Amino acid sequence: MSPANLSTHDRLRREAAGLFSSRGYGGTSMAEIAQRVGVRKASLYNYYSSKQDLLLELLEDSLAAWEAASRPALGGEGSSEARLAAYLRATVRFAVENPQSVRIIRLAATQIGGSLGRKVKALLRRHEQESIGSLAEFFAAAVERGEIEGADAADLTLFWGVFVDGILINQVFGTAKAERYLARLPQLWDFFWRGVTGRAGGFERQP
């Protein structure tokens, strides 16, 4: 837990993620990162060849960690509701435990221009296609099997994106504590599932 136990490279990742996510990419200087890590600025260039590279690696790591944390739940066993609820819980838990990763992904999606912006957008687009693509398939299958009735799969996917992004944004940038959204997840889930199916939701509290 103590910073002294972490390698310089790990401290560098952590401090860079913290500064980028709270001040933005352009608002963070390499000198400031170095100061927090406790080394001279020039030493950072032993780990990354540029500031752009540093952001790109943090973004890739964040996207990979998010996928690894949430993806398995959707492909698990059980009803559509159980799997989707498990996916949501895994995502919200990830955001509680890794707020900086969520922040980095958001800032990358919104604050970067130029040639770096193009690389960032390519990474995000690839991730979104995989993630939203599998959700769209999920909803289409649920509609086909009759587990969700009277709604269009595209509208369900749209509503799901709104729901999840709304939770994540409020979790990591809002004034309320991030844990609150995890604690109220059964209620939020119930609203979502009833809205989508007309039936009360059953959000199992066990993992």
Add this chain to the structure above:
Amino acid sequence: MSPANLSTHDRLRREAAGLFSSRGYGGTSMAEIAQRVGVRKASLYNYYSSKQDLLLELLEDSLAAWEAASRPALGGEGSSEARLAAYLRATVRFAVENPQSVRIIRLAATQIGGSLGRKVKALLRRHEQESIGSLAEFFAAAVERGEIEGADAADLTLFWGVFVDGILINQVFGTAKAERYLARLPQLWDFFWRGVTGRAGGFERQP
């Protein structure tokens, strides 16, 4: 419509809002703004005494415009559902017509540190207290009158914040066109309202 018809001050506001919202505050330079406006950098300081002042005024204008566009709907006549739906439509329309205002508010909420960050957070906190405060009262009153049953007012307020922020974020930062969310608002509203009340929503298409 043409830039040539706008005053220098108006062009300055527009270009600064565009650059801040696409590159972030720290990623935007006064020289770049000046170049787009078509004047020398020093001339900008006839309108604003600092870069911080420029951002603060853009933020204040954006918050005021948002309030003016959405607030009246909530206090209008009609059922709780009609008023809340009108409030949502006004908000989503505002985001279609003023995406940069929404972007500025989001970036201010997430990307600024230091002394500027404190001023920005004070502005946002005041706005949030007024806005979320009136929503919390709205839901409490709807529960008390029995227009919404079986749900806690605090949970309703939480879900509402998730719903609205999710739409706005996807509208102004997502890959789909912003108009899509306006076009699909009846469906999104139906999901929301049915989730909250168990009854199908009736989203009137007329203003």
Add this chain to the structure above:
DNA sequence: CCTACCGATCGGTAGG
């Protein structure tokens, strides 16, 4: 991981 340094650009000012 350090010292020492580079050219470029930063926000901002003086004075007109």
Add this chain to the structure above:
DNA sequence: CCTACCGATCGGTAGG
């Protein structure tokens, strides 16, 4: 709204 300029800081490199 301009020219001319300021000290400070930027990302990055050389060389060890």
